[in-house]
Amino acid sequence: MTETPAAGTAPATSPAPAAALATRPQALLLDFGGVVLATRKRPEGMAEVAGHVAEVLARAGHHIPAADLLPVLSGGRTALRDWKNSASRRLAPRELTHREIWGDFFGAPLPPAAREVLMGQAGALQQMVTLTLAEHSVRPGIRELVELADSLGVPLGIVSNAHSGRAHRAILERHGLAEAFGVQVYSDEVGVRKPNPEIIDIAARALGAEPGRCWYVGDTYDRDVVAGRRAGAAAVVLTRHRHTDEVPFPVSDVPDAVFDTPEGLVAALRAAEPPRAGSPGARAAREPATGRPGRPGGGELPSALLLDHGGVISVSRPDDGVRRAFAELLATRLTRAGHTLTTDQALRTLKDIRAAHTSWKARHELPAAPLTATVPEIDATTFWVELAGPVIARALSGTPVAAFGAAVVPDGLRAWLRAEAHALMVAYARAKSVPVVRRGVRELLRAARAAGVPVAVVSNTVNGRAVREKLDAAGLTEYVGAHVYSDELGRRKPDPELPAAALRALDADPAHAWFVGDKPARDVLAARAAGVGHVVLVRGGSTSDDALAALADDDPARPDHVVDDMTEPAALMGLAPAAPPDSGRPPAGRQPDPVPGS
Structure with a gap:
């Protein structure tokens, strides 16, 4: 095959060879956008994103108008698009992390403190971007394809380059398609992106299949067709969408078939013969799954208030x-x-x-x-x-x-x-448990906001997203300027990088900052090592009163103060009680939808 003469021109394709689609696949692997879903840009989307980012930054004390953020974010989107085109030229590209996207692309021109805030909330921000910038609709033939594959016992998988797999999962749930797929593989979740063939290999093996006996269906030449060929898929198919013919550079690989819509795929699968009994590709049809899936002494206000989540903001009970x-x-x-x-x-x-x-x-x-x-x-x-x-x-x-x-x-x-x-x-x-907000937390957060003291949540957790959801459900998100979670940073307390990242995000002087935790060996040590000036431990978390009493005066894990509950820290810091709000929570802009059951 000869390479295409110029970028922007799609390769010419020949009729599908009979052998490529003649045999029913062990599994059918589908791209997300352009195959399962059609996407349409929302012209007003980027302005909505800028407004939301302005609100996020304002909570941390960084007041940048949405109008000023709009060109910054638009420039980041352009740079990210160029990066994706460049990555599709590589043999085995990795995927960017959410922190890289918001630190190196969207947030690069911003002040360091503002950039740190965005990196700390990168996953949620990226989900919001994905759900805000485009509308999604199910492509013609997809529901028929799902029914046919189920009747034939052919498992379905999603294989998608995605900067927010959680958003894609939510979209499939919204359209009633999530349960149709035995596995969903998204590049931001597995760390590799097409045309890296590993992403197709992961999906095939997850469904108990071999890549060489699967059909792979995409909508781009430089990513999907090349990835399918590198993975050795039995058949590589394209369903045309708005980017199909926008090839950023010459591509020599061609698909086995090109259909205007996935309806052509339905006919091809229906016509394919089952593998001969005893052949390597033979696979028994599966039954469908059942069930439901001080204030310091000098009188200064704190430069920042850092709070642990579990045991401090809330206590949990098993359920x-x-x-x-x-x-x-x-x-x-x-x-x-x-x-x-x-x-x-x-x-x-x-x-x-x-x-x-x-x-x-x-x-x-x-x-x-x-x-x-x-x-x-x-x-x-x-x-x-x-x-x-x-x-x-x-x-x-x-x-x-x-x-x-x-x-x-x-x-x-x-x-x-x-x-x-x-x-x-x-x-x-x-x-894991059901959280209950501790008495005094709301009053402390209101007092901090009234005094202009920025707040960060600094928590060891297996999933920062779940913590954000709990804060949002409790009506506390509006008070929090920065979020630092161990699973997103890759380090956990007593590592001092967690409170240090929060202090950078809030542009706060460590010596005049306060940290409230409940674990001496994690919270106190981390805060001390980050240079935090005042450390408080609250009883009733995961550390017993006997363990707190046993701390020696010279123990580096000994806090400056021990309090009985969260009604006391405000007085220690010299924060005046704030009047209760006159109304409910302020509008938070366009928010990402939670992923049901994910």
């Missing part, structure tokens, strides 16, 4: 109902992908998964390490593949629990867990 609901969700999703697990089995695995996580934290959090030591946080992929994977594999095989990590995780299960790790993590975090 068997929410845990069982998560177990049911996990079992349903696994079963849908061909890994049959009951809700009761899933519920039993959660105890062992939590124990494995506790063991991981004990190995990586070294209490005797210097205050400047780096303390890593576990990421969603490590949690679900390396810790939960062996536990789930034992449950699937019926093997008794022996030792963590002893079980061999089947390749298909490993691939599925890698693809679904981020969605599982937020659902897991939501189901």
Whole structure:
């Protein structure tokens, strides 16, 4: 084949070879935009994004008008588009993190403190951008394709370059399509992007299939066709969309078939012959899954107030109902992908998964390490593949629990867990417990706002997104200027980088900042190492009164103050009580939709 003569011209394609689409695939892998969903730009979208970003920055004390942010964000969008075109030329491109997108692209021209605020909320901001800039509608033929694939026992998977997989999951839920797919693989969640063939390989293996016996369907030449060829897909198909013929550089690979809409794919799948019995590609049809898925002494006001979340802003109580609901969700999703697990089995695995996580934290959090030591946080992929994977594999095989990590995780299960790790993590975090806001927290936050003292939440957590949701549900988001969560930063307290990042975001003097936590060995040590001038521990969190009383005077984990509840810190800092608000929460602009069940 000859390379196309110039950028911007799509390769000529020949009629589909009979052999490529003649045999029914083991799995059908579909791109998101341009295949399953059609996208239409919203002309007013970027102005709405600028307004929302202005509100986010204002909460942290950075007042930049939306009109000034609009060209900054538009420039970032242009630069990001150019980066994506360049990345599609690479052999095995990785995906940008949300922090990179908001630090290096959207926020690059902004002052360092404002940029730090945006990086701290990058995941939520990117979801909002995805949902705001475009409207989505189901393409012709997709619902028929879903029904046909289900009747033929052909599993479906999503394989998409996405800077917000959580937004794409929400969109599929909104259109009633989420349950049709055994796996959803998004580049921001697995860390690689097309044309890297690994992303297709992950999806195929997650569904128990081989890439060489799958059909891959996309809408671009430089990303989808090239990725499909590199992955060795049995057939590579294009469904035309608005970017199909906008090729940024010459591409030599051509698809096996090009359809104007996915309706052509329905006919092709219907006409394909099932694999011959006994052949390597033969696969038994699966039954559809069932079930539902001081103030310092000098009189100065604090430069900033940093608050831990669990044990400080809220206390939590276990809830068997929410845990069982998560177990049911996990079992349903696994079963849908061909890994049959009951809700009761899933519920039993959660105890062992939590124990494995506790063991991981004990190995990586070294209490005797210097205050400047780096303390890593576990990421969603490590949690679900390396810790939960062996536990789930034992449950699937019926093997008794022996030792963590002893079980061999089947390749298909490993691939599925890698693809679904981020969605599982937020659902897991939501189901760990039911939070209740502590008495005095609202009054403290109102007093801080009235005095002009910026607030940050600085928390060790497996999922910062879930913490944000809890703050929003409690009506506290409007008071918080900066968010720093260990899973998003990749480091956990007592690592001082967490409070240091919050101080940078709020442009605050560490010596005049206050930190309120509930754990001496994490909160106090982290705050001290970051140079925070005043550290308070509150009783009633995860540290017993006896443990607090046992702290020696010269112990670096000893706080400056210990308080009984959250009604006391305001007086310590010299913050006057604020009058209660006259009305409800102020409008927050266009907000991302939560992902039901994800």
